[in-house]
Amino acid sequence: MANIGRSAVIVGVAESDEMGYLEGRKSDLQLHEEASYNALEDAGLKKSDVDAIFSAGNTLGLAEHMGIHPSFTDGTSVGGSSFVIHAGHALAAIAAGYCEVALVTHGAAGHSRRFFGGGGGEGGAADSPGAQFENPYGFIGAPINYAMACTRYMHEFGEQRCREAMSEVAVATRKWAALNPKALIHDPAAEIPLTMSFDEYHNSRWICWPFHLLDCCLVTDAGGAYIVTTPERAKDLKKPPVWILGAGEGHDHGMISQMPSLTSLIARETGPRAFQMAGVTHDDFDLALIYDSFTYTVMLTLESLGFCGRGEAADFLRGQRTAPGGDFPMNTAGGGLSYTHPGAYGMFLIIEAVRQLRGECGERQVPDCKLTFCHGTGGSLSSGGTVVLARD
């Protein structure tokens, strides 16, 4: 297979004008269009330059809303990882010559919908396998599904070790969030202490054992977007390009009860594919950006990607090495746990990666950040997407 790494670059990233708990002030579409507008502005491009649109689902409605007539459209929707997977799809589409300026966009008033008269509920028809065989038992929502996977890990590798790894992620990620002015952690309504101790983690209330509240991601209102184009086109643009060096994607089930092993993610396949395309190995990265729907998701992703062996996350994470000042910086924006998470977080991994590679991150900037990766996990630990990104 031809190696298409380095065929495309990310030239613009942005969030919506405001994000967090917006209490019904913005619709999904407003969050999409604000983020798209801001990302085009960041790139120095116009809406009329866009010839391809990528989002999780409704690209018809989105393109109509923003008056875009794309010649390439991709509504791949496989959960929160979708927006990481879109980077690989944009890379492929640009390498194949299908499009030149790709807009990848996300917007969801996840918080407002949940608390202000929204529907929520599980997707899928009333007679879908999930509706027949899982929902009647209360398998509804990510915390419950992911918690069952975590219990299995505790059985296989030890409850104490698992809890230790989860607590390291919980505490380290909040330290990063405290350095990000956009992180929801700064809003008292977030119910996350700005400086969080291990005791506060262990004492936080149960959502679904084995998950404490502080193991779980936020549900916010937020939009995000990024622009992918050709290296040639990038030469005239405002900001230095960020190269997409490699990408891998996959899924091995949909419903949690169909997951082949509750302690191994498809990242075991997507990571090596992306790293190989990029020609990099685990030790080369300056920064790791990993979808943190739950603390458990992060520790399992590190294992499945091969940063440590199965069952070794506790050893790998011990001593706050992923926190500010540690030797393995991870989730520097504060993650889905405490920065933002409108229901799908993949978009915000890419935004943070690009900002870190450009050196735009202020207090939380990783010094001389040249190479990073994003790994998104979506569905019920179902789908995975890995993307390797680098600056010149």
Add this chain to the structure above:
Amino acid sequence: MTQQQRTTAKPIPMPTPETKFYWEKCQQHELWVRKCNECSQTYFYPRDICPNCFSRDTEWIQCSGKGTLHTFAVVVRPPHRAWMEDVPFVVAMVDIEEGCRIPTNLVEVDPDPSNPGETIRVGMPVEVVWDDRTDKITIPMFRPA
């Protein structure tokens, strides 16, 4: 969704052509799963063609109703208002004797969310019990055996 539309009833499975037999047997308090005659694997949920080897040579087999607990979680915050009175309750997956894993609830236990290991452990033997949710739909649950 408006207040009026919010339901307090737990979801009721809506059988499809390939699952109708399963739900009919549940109504008679019998647990049946599909088995592939080509690769000999049992699988759940029911579908006509084997998801392992894609053989069409598959059949229904009746299960003993016995198995072991593959994993569980103790739900404290209700996922839906229908479970408001039930928390804490236990969601679980069971490895049934016939060889496949099925989603369910573990019942007849007293789950302590701070220390569930007191009464519930992965690998414990369990057996099927039946929850007659309506006069047409019965769903299998499990209890410690």
